[in-house]
Amino acid sequence: MHHFAYRDGSLHAEGVDLRRIAAEVGTPVYVYSTATIERHYKLFAAAMKKAAGKAHVFYAMKANGNLGVLKTLGALGAGIDTVSEGEVRKALAAGIPPEKIVFSGVGKSEQELRFAVETGIYQVNIESESELDLLSKVASSLGKRQEAVFRVNPDIGAGGHAKITTGSSENKFGVSFEEVGRLYSRAANMPGVRIMGLAVHIGSQIREIDAFEAAYSKMVALVGDLKGEGHRVDRLDLGGGLGIPYDIPKTFDYGPGLIEAYAEMVGRVTKGLDVELGFEPGRLIVGNAGLLLTRVLHLNPRPTKQFLVVDAAMNDLVRPAMYEAYHEIWPVAEPAIGSPEIAYDVVGPICESGDTFTTGRALPQLKQNDLVAFMTAGAYGASMSSTYNQRLLVAEVMVKGDDYAVTRPRQSYEELIGTDRLPGWFA
Numbered sequence: 001m002h003h004f005a006y007r008d009g010s011l012h013a014e015g016v017d018l019r020r021i022a023a024e025v026g027t028p029v030y031v032y033s034t035a036t037i038e039r040h041y042k043l044f045a046a047a048m049k050k051a052a053g054k055a056h057v058f059y060a061m062k063a064n065g066n067l068g069v070l071k072t073l074g075a076l077g078a079g080i081d082t083v084s085e086g087e088v089r090k091a092l093a094a095g096i097p098p099e100k101i102v103f104s105g106v107g108k109s110e111q112e113l114r115f116a117v118e119t120g121i122y123q124v125n126i127e128s129e130s131e132l133d134l135l136s137k138v139a140s141s142l143g144k145r146q147e148a149v150f151r152v153n154p155d156i157g158a159g160g161h162a163k164i165t166t167g168s169s170e171n172k173f174g175v176s177f178e179e180v181g182r183l184y185s186r187a188a189n190m191p192g193v194r195i196m197g198l199a200v201h202i203g204s205q206i207r208e209i210d211a212f213e214a215a216y217s218k219m220v221a222l223v224g225d226l227k228g229e230g231h232r233v234d235r236l237d238l239g240g241g242l243g244i245p246y247d248i249p250k251t252f253d254y255g256p257g258l259i260e261a262y263a264e265m266v267g268r269v270t271k272g273l274d275v276e277l278g279f280e281p282g283r284l285i286v287g288n289a290g291l292l293l294t295r296v297l298h299l300n301p302r303p304t305k306q307f308l309v310v311d312a313a314m315n316d317l318v319r320p321a322m323y324e325a326y327h328e329i330w331p332v333a334e335p336a337i338g339s340p341e342i343a344y345d346v347v348g349p350i351c352e353s354g355d356t357f358t359t360g361r362a363l364p365q366l367k368q369n370d371l372v373a374f375m376t377a378g379a380y381g382a383s384m385s386s387t388y389n390q391r392l393l394v395a396e397v398m399v400k401g402d403d404y405a406v407t408r409p410r411q412s413y414e415e416l417i418g419t420d421r422l423p424g425w426f427a
């Protein structure tokens, strides 16, 4: 469910008319609904608590790292899953306590590990033997012992696209199943780490509970084996990846997707395991809570097709270009029922053909300066944006009830150009 709907003929985010945001902030602009973010987090956290008793939810910041979003989730008690020093720092800046921060990722540097250990974060998810050695070295040099888990590659991949599958043995993530026992034994004699358990994450935009079940069942068996060998397994981090609907209806009343089915499966598979469960949802929390508002710049009719050129581009929302991702496109002015539709190729201003949001999409007839919204853009939208073609980094807005705030102003041209430095030989 989300809180975007037509009211008085115009698309609103909660109580705020998108025409107002476009007029006051300009386009393109991401618009997030606080109520939707809160609803999804609460639903997920409650379902996991019910299914598992002890459950920690670490929102995966990579989906949307806007400070306002992080603050909103922090106020509800969320922890944060991070993948870089920048993300750890941003979680701290949002007031997230260190003991609620998890640090994942295949390529943590020595400096990043040192920062995490000094900060006193809850858990490092170790992805290789080399990282285990480095973490222990770094932590012991600081006189500390860092709590950590091994991220295991279960050799079960899933996800909405090959580029977002992580759990296959072909993917770069995690230590192999066969190695975990040996690494556990080695770690027991290392001064700088305390291994608390295991983690797994098999991919993203996964809508089949069976794929999760297969991976989690393997993890549960592994927990049993390790415990049988006398190892300590107090924590099992089940990662993120639960998919969301991208073909969303234009009403308020659709369910949150697969949360209930997922929770039932987690409860069943982990029953009697006696570990604390962790979860790292990203897309599920923020995906449907955001849209990218854009304006029609030009119509370019051709004999065979009709191009609709909008002011958002692949640097603002890269998912269609990168993963062939589907986003609904809603005109901000509510279309009259039964109004004729035209097949459009919706494209951005960037100088490559890949800057295409969709081809042959049937939409109500649009004209220059009309506003349209790319729906379900709250996850991996602004967080993957860039300045390609020297376009300004996109602005972000959060709505709460009848109020809204700019939570990231559009970059200025001074900022865009001013960060470059000329080599001294031009002086």
Ligand code: LLP
Pocket (backbone or CB within 6 Å): 060, 062, 063, 081, 104, 105, 164, 166, 201, 203, 204, 205, 239, 240, 241, 242, 280, 281, 282, 283, 284, 319, 323, 379, 380
């Ligand atoms: N935990 C780990 C270790 C991850 O690598 C990820 C996502 C998550 C949690 C959160 O997954 P989620 O619940 O959001 O599916 N840019 C792509 C998605 C990349 C996902 C990367 N890892 C997209 O736009 O579809």
